[in-house]
Amino acid sequence: xxxxxxxxxxxxxxxxxxxxxxxxxxxxxxxxxxxxxxxxxxxxxxxxxxxxxxxxxxxxxxxxxxxxxxxxxxxxxxxxxxxxxxxxxxxxxxxxxxxxxxxxxxxxxxxxxxxxxxxxxxxxxxxxxxxxxxxxxxxxxxxxxxxxxxxxxxxxxxxxxxxxxxxxxxxxxxxxxxxxxxxxxxxxxxxxxxxxxxxxxxxxxxxxxxxxxxxxxxxxxxxxxxxxxxxxxxxxxxxxxxxxxxxxxxxxxxxxxxxxxxxxxxxxxxxxxxxxxxxxxxxxxxxxxxxxxxxxxxxxxxxxxxx
Numbered sequence: 001x002x003x004x005x006x007x008x009x010x011x012x013x014x015x016x017x018x019x020x021x022x023x024x025x026x027x028x029x030x031x032x033x034x035x036x037x038x039x040x041x042x043x044x045x046x047x048x049x050x051x052x053x054x055x056x057x058x059x060x061x062x063x064x065x066x067x068x069x070x071x072x073x074x075x076x077x078x079x080x081x082x083x084x085x086x087x088x089x090x091x092x093x094x095x096x097x098x099x100x101x102x103x104x105x106x107x108x109x110x111x112x113x114x115x116x117x118x119x120x121x122x123x124x125x126x127x128x129x130x131x132x133x134x135x136x137x138x139x140x141x142x143x144x145x146x147x148x149x150x151x152x153x154x155x156x157x158x159x160x161x162x163x164x165x166x167x168x169x170x171x172x173x174x175x176x177x178x179x180x181x182x183x184x185x186x187x188x189x190x191x192x193x194x195x196x197x198x199x200x201x202x203x204x205x206x207x208x209x210x211x212x213x214x215x216x217x218x219x220x221x222x223x224x225x226x227x228x229x230x231x232x233x234x235x236x237x238x239x240x241x242x243x244x245x246x247x248x249x250x251x252x253x254x255x256x257x258x259x260x261x262x263x264x265x266x267x268x269x270x271x272x273x274x275x276x277x278x279x280x281x282x283x284x285x286x287x288x289x290x291x292x293x294x295x296x297x298x299x300x301x302x303x304x305x306x307x
Contacts, residue, residue, distance in 0.1 A: 038115060039154070039155070039156040039157075040114050040115040040116075040154070040156075041152045041153065041154045042114045042152070042153055043151050043152065043153070044061075044062055044146065044151065044152070044153035045148065045151045047059045047060060047061050047132075048060060048061075048062075048113070048114065048153065049113075050070070050111060050112065050113050050132075050134065051110075051111070051112040051113075052080050052082065052108045052110070052111055052112075053080065053081075053108055053109050053110055054110065054112075055080055058072070058076070058132060059132060060113075060132040060133055060134055061131060061132065061133045061134075061204075062133065062134055062146065062203060063133040063134070063135055063136070063202070063203055063204035064135075064136045064146075064185055064186065064201055064202060064203040064204070064276075064286065065135075065136070065181055065185050065200060065201075065202030065203065065204040065205065065274075065276060066133050066134070066135025066137075066181075066185075066204060067135055067136065067137060067180045067181045067183065067184045067185060068122060068123050068124045068135045068137060069111070069118070069121040069122055069123050069134065069135055069137050069138040070108070070111065070121065070123035070124075070132075070133070070134045070135060070138065071123060071124050071126060071131070071132065071133045071134075071135065072123065072124075072125060072126075072132050073125065073127070073132075074104065074125045074126065074127065076125070076132070077104065077106045077125035082106040082107060082108055082123075082125070083106065083107055084104050084105065084106055084125075085105040085106065085107055085122070086104070086105045087102060087103070087104060087105070088102075088103050088104070088105050088124065089101070089102060089103070090102075090103040090124060090126060091179060091180075092235040092239075093235070093269055093270055093271070094177070094178070094179035094181075094182065094270060094271045094272065095268070095269070095270070095271055099239075101126070101127060103124050103126045103127070104124070104125040105122060105123075105124060105125075106122070106123055106124070106125045107120065107121065107122050107123070108120075108121045108122075108123065111138070113138075113155075114153065114155050115155075116142075118138060121138065123135075133204065136184055136185050136186075136286070136288070139286070139288065140288045140289070141288075141289065142156060142157055142158075143155070143156050143157070143158055143159070143160065143285055143286070143287055144285065144286050145283065145284070145285040146203060146279070146284055146285075147283035147284075148206070148279060148280050148281065148282060149281070149282075149283060149298045150283070154285075159287055159289060159290055159292075160285060160287040160290065160292045160293075160294055162292075163292055165255060165256070166255055166256035167255060167256050167257075167294055167295060167296055168255070168292055168293070168294045169189075169254070169255040169292070169293060169295070170188075170291055170292055170293075171186035171188045171201070171291050171292065171293050172186075172187050172188075172198070172291065173185065173187060173291070174187070181200070181202075182200070182272075185200055185201065185202065186200070186201040186286060186291075186293055187199065187200055187201070188201060188254060188255075188275070188293060190212075190252065190253060190254045190273070190275055191251070191252070192212070192214075192218075192222055192248055192250065192252060192262075192264075192273075193222060193223050193248060193249065193250030193251065194250065195221060195222070197218060197273045198272065198273065199212070199254075199272070199273040199274065199275040200272060200273070200274045200275065200276065201275060201276060201279065201284070201286075201293065202274050202275075202276030203276055203279050204276060205274055205276030205277050206276055206277060206279045206280045208265065208276065208277040209229075209231065209245065209265060209277070210245060210262065210263030210264060210265050211252055211259055211262035211263050211264070211275075211277050211278040211281075212248075212252060212262055212263075212264055212265070212273060212274065212277060212278060213243075213264075213265045213266075213267060213270065213273070213274040213276070213277065214264055214265070214266055214273050214274075215266070215268055215270060215272065215273075216266060216267075216268055218273055219246075219264070219266040222248060222250075222264070223248065223249040223250055224246040224247065224248060224249065224266075225246050225247040225248075225249060226246070227244045227245065227246055228245060228247070229244065229245030230242070230243070230244055230245065231243040231244065231245060231265055231267065233267060233269055235269070241267055241268070241269035242267065243265050243266050243267030243268075243269070244265075244266050244267075245263060245264070245265055246263075246264050246266060247261055247262070247264065248261055248262050248263075248264050252275075252278065254275065254278070254295055255295055256295075257282065257295050257296070257297045258297075259278060259281065259297075262278065265277075281297060281298075282295055282296065282297055283295075283296045283298075284296075
């Protein structure tokens with residue numbers, strides 16, 4: 001969704017503390033171009049280097065729920081002398097009762113990442129609590145693979161094969177949505193137990209506790225266990241959102257990927273299902289030109305899920 005990383009405190013058995021993560025900062029990027037380069041893989045789970053206009057490298061993360069090309073702090077944008085194109089009210093939720101925050105739209109003539117140079121890229125300079133991330137729109141013309149088990153991010157030209165309903169499935173966006181994240185970030189159909197729901201693939205939330213985040217109105221339809229943990233989520237602007245942790249009495253199914261009895265976080269912070277936390281188990285490739293996503297689960301985990 002958009003890109004903001006939040007911190008999630010889970011009061012679960014054995015007083016476990018779970019750092020969380022990313023969130024949606026919302027918005028769409030302006031049209032840009034990129035120069036072709038070689039097929040390259042780099043580690044990404046601990047971040048990666050990005051340069052702006054030939055600057056020294058800056059450490060960034062990846063967020064498919066980020067609807068601009070990049071996100072950095074206002075202070076960093078000033079230091080990089082990135083021109084300000086205008087003002088923007090940034091939102092971390094589709095809920096209208098969750099207030100936005102004033103941010104600045106900035107532009108980089110060049111952005112260098114993993115052996116590629118992207119030109120005329122537009123990003124968001126947010127309050128200084130915001131984490132550095134690149135968003136989904138940066139890769140609109142190429143394939144991006146995020147292989148979490150192997151800790152490899154791969155950028156390359158080309159297209160995915162046609163959807164087969166198993167490892168390659170179609171995704172949709174909502175161009176007319178008020179919440180900009182929903183305009184550009186992948187939304188796939190998932191099954192929770194025997195019910196189908198649209199769900200956002202938001203890798204900004206991949207470090208969140210559990211496997212899937214749902215609003216109370218969805219949780220009311222699901223066969224869930226009793227609560228065994230509680231959460232306090234602080235969004236990108238420091239606002240707290242509370243929730244509870246339960247387990248699904250059934251499977252989470254995304255195409256051919258099946259996760260048995262997933263952990264579910266229930267919160268009214270978002271009005272839709274977010275399957276981003278489950279991505280930490282997967283390798284996924286996103287093809288924005290053809291609205292396709294490829295999802296694979298490591299063989300070892302797939303075998304465990306069959307038991």
